[in-house]
Amino acid sequence: MDKVFNLLIVGVGGQGTILASNIVTQAAMNAGLDAKKSEIHGMSQRGGAVFSHVRFGKKVYSPVIAKGNVDVLISLEEMETLRWTEFLNKDSQLIVLNNRILPANTAEYPQGLTDKIKSQFNNVVSIDPEEYSKKLGNAKYLNVFLLGVLSNYVELPEDCWKNAIESLVPQGTFDKNYEAFLTGKECK
Amino acid sequence: MKKLLSGNEGIALGAYEAGVKVVTGYPGTPSTEITETLSKYKDIYTEWSVNEKVALEVAAGAALGGSRTLVTMKHVGVNVAADPLFTMSYIGVKGGLVIVSADDPQSHSSQNEQDNRHYARAAKLPMFEPSDSEDARQLTRLAFEVSEKFDTPVFLRPTTRICHSYSVVDVNGNERKEVDCGKFERNLSKHVMIPAYARARHFDVEDRMAKLKEFAETTSVNTTEINDTEIGFITSGISYNYVKEMAPNASVLKLGMIYPLPENKIKDFCSKIKKVYVVEELEPFFEEQIKVMGCDVEGKKFFPITGELSPDNVAELLYGKKELLPAEKILARPPALCPGCPHSFVYNVLKKHNILVSGDIGCYTLGVMPPFQVIDTCIDMGASITAAQGLEIADPSIKHAAVIGDSTFAHSGITGLINAAYNKRNTLVIVLDNSITAMTGMQHNPFSGETIRGEQAVQVNYQYLAKAVGIEDDNFMEVNAYKPDEIESAIVKLSDSGKLSLLVVKGICVIYNRKKNKKKEGV
Numbered sequence: 116m117d118k119v120f121n122l123l124i125v126g127v128g129g130q131g132t133i134l135a136s137n138i139v140t141q142a143a144m145n146a147g148l149d150a151k152k153s154e155i156h157g158m159s160q161r162g163g164a165v166f167s168h169v170r171f172g173k174k175v176y177s178p179v180i181a182k183g184n185v186d187v188l189i190s191l192e193e194m195e196t197l198r199w200t201e202f203l204n205k206d207s208q209l210i211v212l213n214n215r216i217l218p219a220n221t222a223e224y225p226q227g228l229t230d231k232i233k234s235q236f237n238n239v240v241s242i243d244p245e246e247y248s249k250k251l252g253n254a255k256y257l258n259v260f261l262l263g264v265l266s267n268y269v270e271l272p273e274d275c276w277k278n279a280i281e282s283l284v285p286q287g288t289f290d291k292n293y294e295a296f297l298t299g300k301e302c303k
Numbered sequence: 304m305k306k307l308l309s310g311n312e313g314i315a316l317g318a319y320e321a322g323v324k325v326v327t328g329y330p331g332t333p334s335t336e337i338t339e340t341l342s343k344y345k346d347i348y349t350e351w352s353v354n355e356k357v358a359l360e361v362a363a364g365a366a367l368g369g370s371r372t373l374v375t376m377k378h379v380g381v382n383v384a385a386d387p388l389f390t391m392s393y394i395g396v397k398g399g400l401v402i403v404s405a406d407d408p409q410s411h412s413s414q415n416e417q418d419n420r421h422y423a424r425a426a427k428l429p430m431f432e433p434s435d436s437e438d439a440r441q442l443t444r445l446a447f448e449v450s451e452k453f454d455t456p457v458f459l460r461p462t463t464r465i466c467h468s469y470s471v472v473d474v475n476g477n478e479r480k481e482v483d484c485g486k487f488e489r490n491l492s493k494h495v496m497i498p499a500y501a502r503a504r505h506f507d508v509e510d511r512m513a514k515l516k517e518f519a520e521t522t523s524v525n526t527t528e529i530n531d532t533e534i535g536f537i538t539s540g541i542s543y544n545y546v547k548e549m550a551p552n553a554s555v556l557k558l559g560m561i562y563p564l565p566e567n568k569i570k571d572f573c574s575k576i577k578k579v580y581v582v583e584e585l586e587p588f589f590e591e592q593i594k595v596m597g598c599d600v601e602g603k604k605f606f607p608i609t610g611e612l613s614p615d616n617v618a619e620l621l622y623g624k625k626e627l628l629p630a631e632k633i634l635a636r637p638p639a640l641c642p643g644c645p646h647s648f649v650y651n652v653l654k655k656h657n658i659l660v661s662g663d664i665g666c667y668t669l670g671v672m673p674p675f676q677v678i679d680t681c682i683d684m685g686a687s688i689t690a691a692q693g694l695e696i697a698d699p700s701i702k703h704a705a706v707i708g709d710s711t712f713a714h715s716g717i718t719g720l721i722n723a724a725y726n727k728r729n730t731l732v733i734v735l736d737n738s739i740t741a742m743t744g745m746q747h748n749p750f751s752g753e754t755i756r757g758e759q760a761v762q763v764n765y766q767y768l769a770k771a772v773g774i775e776d777d778n779f780m781e782v783n784a785y786k787p788d789e790i791e792s793a794i795v796k797l798s799d800s801g802k803l804s805l806l807v808v809k810g811i812c813v814i815y816n817r818k819k820n821k822k823k824e825g826v
Contacts, residue, residue: 127636140307144471150307151435153468155411156332156744163636176544178435178468181614183627197631204628219639220673235628 119172120269121180125199126191127216128165135189135258136167138279139265143171145275153178164198187268189261192216193228200235208268209239210261240264240302247298256295259284263299308472310465313436314403315340316472317443318373322482323347324398325365327358329714330743331377332412333466334405338375339746342755346479351746351755354684354714355380359387359402366400366456367494369484371447375403378419383684383715385422388456390496392426393504395454398484399447402428406462408584409611412742414664414683416609418585423458423562427508429515430458430562431524432540435470442524442559449518451484453511460561462584464541464611516563524559527572535576537569537589537600542582542612549617564589566596573598580605580620584612640669645784645810646735650675652791653704658731658798659694663687663707663716665742666812667735670706678706685715691730692723702798704731709750710740713763717772723803724773731797731804734765735784737812745815769805778802784810 122139124132136152143150150171168180182201187208190196196211203209211232215224233239242261248254259280266276277293284292308316314337318326326349328338342349348365352358355376362374376384381404391400404422407413423430431446433439439461446457492500519525535554536546543557556572558564573579573593581590581602590602605620606612618625640647650670653660654677662668662678663686671678680690687705695703707716712734723730740746747753752762769779778800782789790808797804 137307140469144305144307149471151468151470152307153464155463156467163638175470176547177614178464178470178541178544179613181548181618183625194633197633200628201630218634218636219642221634225634 117173119170119175121184121186122169122189122265122269123180123185123187123199123202124167124169124189124191125195126165127195128163130165130191130214131258132165132167132191134283135262136169138259138262138276138283139169140171141279141283142271142275143169145278146271148172149175151175151178164195166199187265189265191258191261193232194225196232197228203236205235206237209236210242210264211239212242212244212257212261214244242302251295251298252291256291259292260295260299260302263296264302266296266300267303304474305471306474307469308436308440308474309336309467309469310433310436310439310461311336311467312340313433313439313472314443314459314461316474316477317440318401318447319344319347320440320477320479321399321444321447322371322480323373323447324370325362325372326350326375327352327361327365327372328375328403329353329355329358329380329383330710330740330746331355331380331405332743333407333461333463334375334377334380334403335743335746336466337373337403337405338755341373349755351740351748353749355384356386359384359391362400362402363387363391363394363456366396366398367394368397368487370398371482371484372398373401373403373443376405377413378404378406378417379413379415379683380404381419381422382417385426388422388428389426390501391456392428393496393501393508394494395507396450396456397487398482399450400456401443401446401450401459402456403459403461405466406460406585408462408464411463414681416585418588419458419460420561420588421586423460427512428456428458428562429453429560430460431559432460432462432561433465433559434540434543434557435465435468437470437472438559439465440472445522445524447482453515453518455511455515458562460540462541462611468541512563516566519560519563519565520567522560522565525565525568526557526559527568528555528557529575530554532575533577535572535579536582537572537579537593538582539589540584542584545612545614545617546582548614550621558589561589564592569593570596570598573600582606582612582617637672638669639672640666641813643813645813646737646808647675648784648787648790649706649733649735649794649808650677652787652794653677653706655791656702656794656798658702658704658794661687661691661694661703661705663705663711665708665711665740666737667706667708684711685719687711688716688719688730688732689722691732692719692726692728695728695730699729702731704733704794704798706733706735708741709734709736709738710746710748713749717768720768720805721772729801729803731794731806733794733806733808736765736807736809737815738809739812739815741812741815745812745818765805765807774803774805778804779806780804781807781809784808
């Protein structure tokens with residue numbers, strides 16, 4: 116993998132972007148690749164928009180993705196997808212979990228965002244969180260499920276993913292999480 | 304084995320390997336995880352100090368006593384520690400003393416974006432800057448050696464983007480090297496800075512600077528990569544990565560040691576390269592020094608002084624502005640007090656009674672955000688109590704209150720309270736006690752009753768403290784954060800008394816409480 120792969124994971128504080136980005140980064144390292152990851156902790160994250168830049172390839176310098184260069188965006192929240200458009204291009208692959216989290220002190224969630232996203236980008240996989248929470252048995256497996264979806268768009272060997280999931284998910288949850296990953300893999 | 308480590312974990316690993324014995328610090332984003340990581344090693348003494356000045360002074364003593372010592376703080380913490388800092392430069396060390404100043408370009412979690420490279424120059428101390436986690440580890444080890452070799456405290460200056468970015472570190476052979484630096488030795492003219500001795504030591508400091516300049520020329524952490532001789536960059540830290548990413552064929556002089564600068568190396572580089580750009584975040588710290596050397600370089604003409612840089616800044620210089628998808632206007636998610644924070648009631652009361660509120664650093668600064676918008680000032684750690692005194696002097700006709708958290712109160716609020724009592728001020732001081740230093744991610748402090756390792760410790764008693772500084776018994780009250788009626792009557796009563804008052808509102812941080820319960824249940 117000579118070209119560095121650029122993955123941006125976005126959401127709202129508390130949605131689990133960090134575990135998800137840790138698993139991808141570990142999977143890339145398991146494949147013998149160089150990897151970097153960048154996120155910001157602290158005040159800006161209190162109830163705020165969160166992001167994690169993940170980059171991997173033969174040699175990675177910047178932990179931050181240049182604008183317009185995202186290969187895949189995983190968004191854990193519908194509105195958050197559109198906060199980061201400057202980092203995307205028309206052909207970026209978007210994997211969007213259509214959670215809707217109302218920002219503090221706002222009355223109404225904006226309508227029609229999924230249509231807007233689909234009209235702006237050529238490659239969008241749109242996931243209904245309720246449907247898949249039921250299918251997976253619990254909403255907490257959704258993030259690893261999304262990594263299964265991601266695995267269709269990045270060349271990393273299956274066992275690298277498996278080992279990364281095994282080493283990073285909470286004890287006793289590997290089977291369920293790996294099942295979620297495989298379910299995601301079927302979802303293109 | 305290869306591991307993914309943050310820059311902060313890289314610094315901690317380097318310090319561990321260097322045989323660090325004593326680690327002190329005050330929590331502050333983005334530096335906090337360094338000391339937290341080191342607190343997990345049983346053979347290293349770690350403490351959360353009351354504030355950064357105290358942290359550096361404890362560290363100074365430990366270093367003079369022969370221990371390799373690390374002290375950590377965020378950039379603005381160095382302001383607090385500046386008093387011992389400048390004189391420790393004269394005194395020097397015995398065991399290595401490394402001071403981490405974690406700078407925050409972009410003010411991700413800070414009240415300003417000051418560039419602490421200026422402190423290295425002002426205090427005449429060497430400074431290193433890492434560009435990733437492995438670099439952070441190596442430079443930390445080197446910093447201890449330089450400290451002992453040149454008899455000087457040494458700065459390590461990571462930035463937020465290094466502290467909180469993760470990169471691959473090969474942790475094979477990460478053995479701890481114990482270093483015997485001996486014990487404290489009496490040396491009056493070196494350790495006791497009366498004017499006569501200080502004047503003499505200043506000469507030693509200047510000699511040391513000359514030797515450090517020579518060292519900067521030869522150290523392997525200042526590296527020159529000559530590629531394309533048409534274009535070259537002088538850079539350091541995170542910016543090095545942006546340069547390498549966007550200009551892989553350009554020549555690069557990477558500075559790992561960022562003060563003092565290697566003048567000959569820089570001149571040599573500039574003589575070989577046709578067009579040289581200086582890429583640095585914040586101030587033109589390198590650029591101005593390099594221009595004084597007589598080199599023809601450009602920097603801030605193309606790169607902003609404000610905020611963080613990114614790969615895009617370098618790309619724009621080389622290839623012009625890139626056409627991007629337009630940014631969408633969507634609802635903001637500004638930081639806010641956590642849902643369920645018990646301390647939100649206080650703000651409603653303060654708002655209702657139209658009180659001028661001096662605020663402070665930490666979670667409670669968020670009282671400035673909607674729906675409260677009740678904080679009128681926020682300057683620095685502890686300034687709520689002192690600025691309120693000044694505001695009251697300027698206009699005694701309106702009602703004033705200071706609002707401060709428990710950790711900030713311990714950090715530098717108590718001194719202000721003594722000042723208020725001594726100078727006959729009549730401020731209402733409200734401590735919002737949530738039992739923890741929450742904003743930086745749950746660190747213990749002298750009001751939480753536990754040490755950094757969770758061992759039981761002294762818990763400062765607010766009531767005795769109030770009595771000791773001279774607050775009358777009736778003007779001290781402690782109320783439950785979940786009882787808004789009691790909070791309101793207390794604020795009204797104390798505010799109307801027209802005397803200096805201390806009101807402690809107690810309500811445990813909801814996130815900390817959840818964490819604690821999880822721990823109890825063994826989850």
